[in-house]
Amino acid sequence: xxxxxxxxxxxxxxxxxxxxxxxxxxxxxxxxxxxxxxxxxxxxxxxxxxxxxxxxxxxxxxx
Amino acid sequence: xxxxxxxxxxxxxxxxxxxxxxxxxxxxxxxxxxxxxxxxxxxxxxxxxxxxxxxxxxxxxxxxxxxxxxxxxxxxxxxxxxxxxxxxxxxxxxxxxxxxxxxxxxxxxxxxxxxxxxxxxxxxxxxxxxxxxxxxxxxxxxxxxxxxxxxxxxxxxxxxxxxxxxxxxxxxxxxxxxxxxxxxxxxxxxxxxxxxxxxxxxxxxxxxxxxxxxxxxxxxxxxxxxxxxxxxxxxxxxxxxxxxxxxxxxxxxxxxxxxxxxxxxxxxxxxxxxxxxxxxxxxxxxxxxxxxxxxxxxxxxxxxxxxxxxxxxxxxxxxxxxxxxxxxxxxxxxxxxxxxxxxxxxxxxxxxxxxxxxxxxxxxxxxxxxxxxxxxxxxxxxxxxxxxxxxxxxxxxxxxxxxxxxxxxxxxxxxxxxxxxxx
Numbered sequence: 001x002x003x004x005x006x007x008x009x010x011x012x013x014x015x016x017x018x019x020x021x022x023x024x025x026x027x028x029x030x031x032x033x034x035x036x037x038x039x040x041x042x043x044x045x046x047x048x049x050x051x052x053x054x055x056x057x058x059x060x061x062x063x
Numbered sequence: 064x065x066x067x068x069x070x071x072x073x074x075x076x077x078x079x080x081x082x083x084x085x086x087x088x089x090x091x092x093x094x095x096x097x098x099x100x101x102x103x104x105x106x107x108x109x110x111x112x113x114x115x116x117x118x119x120x121x122x123x124x125x126x127x128x129x130x131x132x133x134x135x136x137x138x139x140x141x142x143x144x145x146x147x148x149x150x151x152x153x154x155x156x157x158x159x160x161x162x163x164x165x166x167x168x169x170x171x172x173x174x175x176x177x178x179x180x181x182x183x184x185x186x187x188x189x190x191x192x193x194x195x196x197x198x199x200x201x202x203x204x205x206x207x208x209x210x211x212x213x214x215x216x217x218x219x220x221x222x223x224x225x226x227x228x229x230x231x232x233x234x235x236x237x238x239x240x241x242x243x244x245x246x247x248x249x250x251x252x253x254x255x256x257x258x259x260x261x262x263x264x265x266x267x268x269x270x271x272x273x274x275x276x277x278x279x280x281x282x283x284x285x286x287x288x289x290x291x292x293x294x295x296x297x298x299x300x301x302x303x304x305x306x307x308x309x310x311x312x313x314x315x316x317x318x319x320x321x322x323x324x325x326x327x328x329x330x331x332x333x334x335x336x337x338x339x340x341x342x343x344x345x346x347x348x349x350x351x352x353x354x355x356x357x358x359x360x361x362x363x364x365x366x367x368x369x370x371x372x373x374x375x376x377x378x379x380x381x382x383x384x385x386x387x388x389x390x391x392x393x394x395x396x397x398x399x400x401x402x403x404x405x406x407x408x409x410x411x412x413x414x415x416x417x418x419x420x421x422x423x424x425x426x427x428x429x430x431x432x433x434x435x436x437x438x439x440x441x442x443x444x445x446x447x448x449x450x451x452x453x454x455x456x457x458x459x460x461x462x463x464x465x466x467x468x469x470x471x472x473x474x475x476x477x478x479x480x481x482x483x484x485x486x
Contacts, residue, residue, distance in 0.1 A: 011433065014440060057432075
């Protein structure tokens with residue numbers, strides 16, 4: 001499982017890096033960024049799904 | 064070096080035409096039918112807008128009013144989101160629904176950029192502010208905010224009943240934003256006046272509005288001139304010096320953004336802290352659970368933001384059009400109620416209930432789309448610290464007199480009087 005942020009949709013609410021600081025971080029303007037290659041570590045799949053369901057802009061994609 | 068003479072003139076000369084010229088008649092008094100005559104400026108709305116919005120969502124999901132020269136109130140999440148995303152057809156030229164429409168030429172900048180700006184200018188004006196408001200950046204103020212909350216409680220300790228809105232909630236964002244802008248912290252009482260006039264005085268006649276706005280601009284100009292003479296490391300000096308498109312900002316842009324940060328920075332967070340304490344005071348089970356499980360607080364805060372979202376925005380319709388079943392006219396208002404969107408059962412399970420461990424919470428308390436509240440990370444930090452400190456110092460509290468609680472009228476809703484019994 002891999003996470004991705006659709007930069008066209010992201011508005012910097014920061015729900016992803018609030019809820020999963022191991023998977024996401026903020027850039028210098030507060031937009032979300034995937035840390036590393038975005039591969040979700042085993043056991044973290046549920047967190048990834050939670051992030052997807054909490055993004056107000058529906059900017060998170062799970063591949 | 065050339066002298067910065069942008070701020071020598073009275074800004075009121077430039078902004079006067081935006082505040083007089085009330086195009087519409089001022090209509091106040093009891094609402095006859097919320098579907099055809101709604102008003103967010105009446106006491107029934109302030110007392111409980113949720114009942115009104117829930118009923119409208121069922122009966123007339125895009126309500127209308129002739130007040131304020133004509134406007135619409137969508138209450139479905141789907142419609143609120145569609146309007147927030149559609150900056151082609153809905154302008155942010157004015158974001159406070161009143162009887163005054165600022166002149167068309169004011170777009171795309173608006174009076175208080177970037178919240179009042181439309182694309183493409185909006186993006187560039189917003190970009191100037193974002194770095195100061197990231198989660199990483201606002202975390203630097205956490206320690207000072209916590210110390211300030213403790214200091215407020217030190218003053219209050221020992222009183223059997225505390226007005227948590229007046230003596231606690233309001234002071235926290237006032238201090239934080241005053242520090243960020245580099246304003247004297249003792250000017251708080253003036254900030255309160257500016258906030259009330261900007262947001263609650265929408266039906267005041269121009270002869271009252273003009274001197275109020277003059278007072279705000281006089282205050283901002285005094286601060287700006289002091290910063291021109293004595294630059295320092297704060298947002299005011301930053302805005303004075305920053306360049307956009309190779310030029311320093313227009314004086315109205317500098318003062319407009321400062322008034323936005325001051326006003327939007329204060330009453331929104333003041334309202335969110337107050338509404339959260341109000342809920343916990345009247346819901347012992349939730350209060351006890353948060354005292355026992357402090358780790359749940361960030362989740363609970365999102366739910367309190369959903370259920371008691373303090374901020375409603377406004378838009379102006381750009382041109383006559385048929386939209387989702389209604390005939391909108393150019394310059395009609397849209398009262399863009401994020402609180403109503405947040406309680407739409409089509410979007411949220413148990414939408415009308417506060418579920419403090421709600422895990423899936425795609426709420427719109429900070430707006431949707433390009434105007435997402437630039438201060439959302441700051442607001443969340445302040446709200447978390449304010450509640451953590453309060454719960455730590457006063458784990459047991461209740462409403463001293465439910466009937467004595469008063470709520471702000473208008474587009475920002477939160478308790479303005481909140482007597483809590485301690486212990």
